[in-house]
Amino acid sequence: MSDILRVTVGLGDRAYDVLVGAGALSAAGPELVAHFPRGRAILVTDRHVADLHLDAVTAQLSRLGLRVEPVIIAPGETSKSWAGLEQVVDALLDRNIERSEAVIALGGGVIGDLTGFAAAVTKRGVNFIQIPTTLLAQVDSSVGGKTGINTTHGKNFAGSFHQPKLVIADRDLLATLPDRERRAGYAEIVKAALIGDAPLFAQLEAAGAGVLDGADLDQAVAAAVAFKARIVAEDERETGVRALLNLGHTFGHAFEADAPKDVIRHGEAVAVGTALAFAYSAHRGDCSADHAARVAAHLRAVGLPASPAELAHSDWNAASLVSRMRDDKKNRDGRITLILARAIGAAFIDPAADEADLLAFMETQLS
Numbered sequence: 001m002s003d004i005l006r007v008t009v010g011l012g013d014r015a016y017d018v019l020v021g022a023g024a025l026s027a028a029g030p031e032l033v034a035h036f037p038r039g040r041a042i043l044v045t046d047r048h049v050a051d052l053h054l055d056a057v058t059a060q061l062s063r064l065g066l067r068v069e070p071v072i073i074a075p076g077e078t079s080k081s082w083a084g085l086e087q088v089v090d091a092l093l094d095r096n097i098e099r100s101e102a103v104i105a106l107g108g109g110v111i112g113d114l115t116g117f118a119a120a121v122t123k124r125g126v127n128f129i130q131i132p133t134t135l136l137a138q139v140d141s142s143v144g145g146k147t148g149i150n151t152t153h154g155k156n157f158a159g160s161f162h163q164p165k166l167v168i169a170d171r172d173l174l175a176t177l178p179d180r181e182r183r184a185g186y187a188e189i190v191k192a193a194l195i196g197d198a199p200l201f202a203q204l205e206a207a208g209a210g211v212l213d214g215a216d217l218d219q220a221v222a223a224a225v226a227f228k229a230r231i232v233a234e235d236e237r238e239t240g241v242r243a244l245l246n247l248g249h250t251f252g253h254a255f256e257a258d259a260p261k262d263v264i265r266h267g268e269a270v271a272v273g274t275a276l277a278f279a280y281s282a283h284r285g286d287c288s289a290d291h292a293a294r295v296a297a298h299l300r301a302v303g304l305p306a307s308p309a310e311l312a313h314s315d316w317n318a319a320s321l322v323s324r325m326r327d328d329k330k331n332r333d334g335r336i337t338l339i340l341a342r343a344i345g346a347a348f349i350d351p352a353a354d355e356a357d358l359l360a361f362m363e364t365q366l367s
């Protein structure tokens with residue numbers, strides 16, 4: 001296990017480890033097998049990942065003595081839905097999963113969020129293990145226990161906090177990831193740096209797109225995971241500081257909710273949302289225009305969008321986007337909560353954004 005990095009999410013008796021690096025799955029061995037007392041592993045994945053990785057993953061799990069029972073669902077956000085949830089819960093019940101058993105989520109954020117939520121509600125809670133196969137899932141969605149589905153009201157509007165027992169972020173699984181997905185995942189690494197790690201952002205700026213597939217990737221993944229783990233350990237249920245992890249998401253989720261499904265990637269919406277959070281902070285005088293410009297320049301340098309016009313959908317309406325923000329889960333007392341920044345690496349929570357000013361700002365951004 002010498003080349004495998006280990007990050008612990010310190011949640012007391014629900015603490016778990018995130019293993020990062022090439023070969024992490026085969027290195028996991030006994031600590032993985034311990035979660036399958038019946039010797040079988042129900043594994044939920046999507047069709048793309050199944051075609052690319054299921055045989056190899058099944059072979060690795062077989063070598064550890066586990067019999068894999070795959071559940072294969074359609075790829076994409078459409079599966080992160082009530083229908084997708086019913087499909088996965090029924091699949092677990094068909095196989096008579098017991099509470100002592102874990103289910104494996106092998107895939108991107110969609111599979112992780114959906115399977116985690118299914119695990120949370122099936123028989124009032126079974127265990128689950130994340131084997132993330134997108135960069136986004138490795139750096140962000142597999143860690144922290146936010147699970148859920150989208151509803152017509154918006155992103156992740158039904159869900160639960162249900163922590164995995166183990167996360168295995170094996171770099172070998174990323175070999176088949178299309179560049180667009182890789183960049184989308186990188187947006188959440190940038191987000192982490194912008195929230196509270198200015199030196200990491202400087203490193204990312206220096207490394208440029210090289211960090212996306214170079215030897216630096218494991219370090220960057222582990223840094224983003226460690227950053228998230230610290231915040232989750234402090235505020236698991238987002239009563240305070242965890243809301244910072246939503247930098248770029250108040251804007252980003254509004255774009256996702258107002259676009260047709262699967263036209264823009266979550267990471268792309270977060271990239272634009274993060275650039276807007278900095279631009280809006282600069283507009284309010286909270287943050288220097290230089291920092292906002294550096295954020296947008298870095299996102300563009302790695303091939304990510306930094307303004308609404310650079311997204312793969314163009315039919316935006318400022319009033320509709322602000323109305324989505326009014327529904328955001330972070331809001332309190334009928335006011336929009338925004339995650340803004342005083343500088344790169346210094347995000348803060350504004351629990352009462354000025355809606356009229358925000359609307360005017362969005363109008364200028366869309367014009």
Ligand SMILES: NC(=O)c1ccc[n+]([C@@H]2O[C@H](COP(=O)([O-])OP(=O)(O)OC[C@H]3O[C@@H](n4cnc5c(N)ncnc54)[C@H](O)[C@@H]3O)[C@@H](O)[C@H]2O)c1
Binds near residue numbers: 049052109143155177
């Ligand atoms: N729970 C959280 O904390 C959290 C954090 C961030 C994002 N999310 C959620 O995660 C979702 C986005 O996740 P995502 O970006 O991973 O999208 P995704 O799960 O839809 O995966 C993107 C695409 O890549 C394919 N794919 C997955 N692994 C692959 C591989 N190794 N090789 C080739 N193709 C592969 C998938 O089949 C899919 O087509 C959103 O729903 C978002 O809301 C949740």
Ligand SMILES: O=C(O)C(=O)C[C@@H](O)[C@H](O)[C@H](O)COP(=O)(O)O
Binds near residue numbers: 249329
């Ligand atoms: O883990 C968190 O907390 C996050 O906010 C991470 C986000 O990257 C992620 O997209 C999350 O699913 C958003 O959560 P939501 O509560 O805004 O739905």
Ligand SMILES: [Zn+2]
Binds near residue numbers: 188249
């Ligand atoms: Zn996100």
